[in-house]
Structure formats: C-alpha cells, structure tokens
Amino acid sequence: MSGLLQATPIFMNIKLWERMAEVHIIGELVGANGFPSGSLSCKWGLTLGSAWKVLEGLQEGQTQVDHPQDGSFAKWSHPINIHLACKGLQGWPKLHFQVLHEDFFGRQELYGYGFCHVPTVPGIHNLECVTWKPIGTFKEQFIGFFLGGNPELKDETSIYTTQDRQNLRTEAMGNVSLRLGIILRNFDKFGVEVS
Template sequence: MAEIHIIGQIIGASKFNNKSLFCKWGIHAGGGWKLVAGLKEGQTQVDDPVYNDITYWSHPIDVHFSTKCVQGWPKLHVQVYHYDKYGRSELYGYGFCYIPTTPGTHVIECCTWRPIGRWRDEFFQYFMGGGPQLKIPDLIYSGSDRYRLQTIAMGVVHIEVGIILRNFKKYGIEI
C-alpha cells in the first residue's frame, strides 16, 4: 500500500485579538485511508505572550497513513480557543487546510473563522463570553453546508510539516 508520513509542528498563531490561546487539532482522512502510527488529534498548551502578539505552541505532529487511493486526502483542522481573565475557554476560530501532496517541507498558514450570530448574541458574547459554536464539527472541513454559515475572519495558525511519500508509483497512484 502507498504510505504518507506527516512530520512537523503547529508553530503558533498570529493576528488574534486576544492572548491566552490554545489549539485543538485533528487530521481527517477519507475511508480508504488507514492510520498506521501516531496520533491524529491533540491539543496544544496555553500560551500568553508578554512581548508580542504571536502565540507560540511548537506542538509536534507525527502521523503515518497508508492508502490504496488518493480520494479523501488528509486534511488538518484546527479549533483555536481563548482563556479569558475568569478562566473560561471561549472559541476563537475554526480552520482547516489540506496536507500538501508533494514531498518536502511546507509552511502552511491556516486562516480561521468563527460563526457570528444575531446582534443580541454578539452583545451577550462581549459581556458574558461564549458565543455561537458549530453543533456538527465536521462542517469545519466538509463544504456541504458551510456556505450557509455567517462567519467573521479571525487569526492565522502557522503550521510546518514535512511530507514523506512512499510506494505511490509502485501501486499506480499518481498525485
């Protein structure tokens, strides 16, 4: 079977309005893909930068998949959260990006967004925290019903991955 090794890190985030951020991440692959080794989801630590607006996580990613087809190529999805001064975690953004299809080292900027509600919801969120969240997290990386959402752009999550492909030509899989 053809194999892909994804080795890298979630470097951090920038362009978010507040600090004290952490990130939940996951890799979603189609039905023809099998996880051979590694974790396909995780969570970073909280970083509260003092001197600049860049949050650093340096969270490792090390995943090994095997496949018989390229359909359902792996996607990395992220959810960025913010801890407020009362210790409540608040969703700050969703985002996803495709894992590159070429071998080598790649730096990815994953733009994030969050759903917005009515003016009353935004007012409540400003004073009480919380805010609209997706009931079905699969909407992050599947475009089926995402076009119906009203969203606002948030910050950027910076990711660096090294891609190693093995046996794709041997099994007749062309990328």
C-alpha cells in the same frame, strides 16, 4: 500456543498495509497570530477518507495555552507525527483546528475554526491556515459581548466540509502556522507521480 494464534491476524494486517502507498507527516503546530488577544491554545485533528488508515501516531491533540508577552504571536511548537497508509487518493488527509482563548478566570472561548489539506508533494512545507468564527445573530453577539462566549458549530464536520457552511455568517480571524515534513512511499508502484 494461543498467543501465537492471536498474533497471526495482526501480523497479516500489517503486511497488507505495508503493500499500500504511505504518507508520513512529521512537523509541528508552530503557533498563531492575528487574533484579538493572546492566551491561545489549539485543538487539532486529522480527517481521512475511508481508503486511509492510521498506522502510527495520534489523529488529534491539543496544545498548551501560550501567554505571549508582546501579545502578537502565540508559540506552541506542538509536535505532529502521523504515519498513514492508503488504498486510494480519495479523502486525502486534512488537518482541522479550533483556536481557543483562555480568559482571566480560566474559561475557554472559541476564537476560530480552520482547516488545511496536507500537502501532496514531499518535502518541508510552511503553511498558514486562515481561521474564521461564526458571528451569530445580533442577539447572540449582544449576549456574547456582556457575558462572554461566541457561537459555536453544532457539527464540527462543517469545519472541513462544504455541507451547510454556505448558510453560516462568519468573521475572519487570525492564522495558524504549521511546519510539516511530508514523506511519500510506494506511490510510484500504483502509477501516481509525485514531484
């Protein structure tokens, strides 16, 4: 009897979110190019507004390190499969990235930050997300040249928000390639046209 009572609130919660608009993101982090050297991996995450809820799937992850033979394109083919429900459009999902380089000794250093909005139109989308890294002061650059490492953000929300980003000195880096399939459901019930 107690098992039935525990299952009831979960069942009611699922039913509530079933009546909401839904977004299903199915795709992959294909890889990266345009970085100074190979041996790259990528940490990624999904940022949502307060009106959004993850129904299924992981909201963050990390790829393997790829050591491309020609050094030009790091291939990850890392899957992304996230099912979301929303009560409103504010806080539309964004994917954010940290591209890391692994050196000869296995140390990882930051090569770039980037983010992109999840497309609002259903279908298959090939995206190129540009990345950047903070360059720091002359002293930090000098130390980084001889000892390795790059300046990193204290607060990672600066990757995908404009708060405090205008004060950063940055350098353009390479691109992260994504292939995303977007499925939208029940948006028409709430008066939102998608095409």
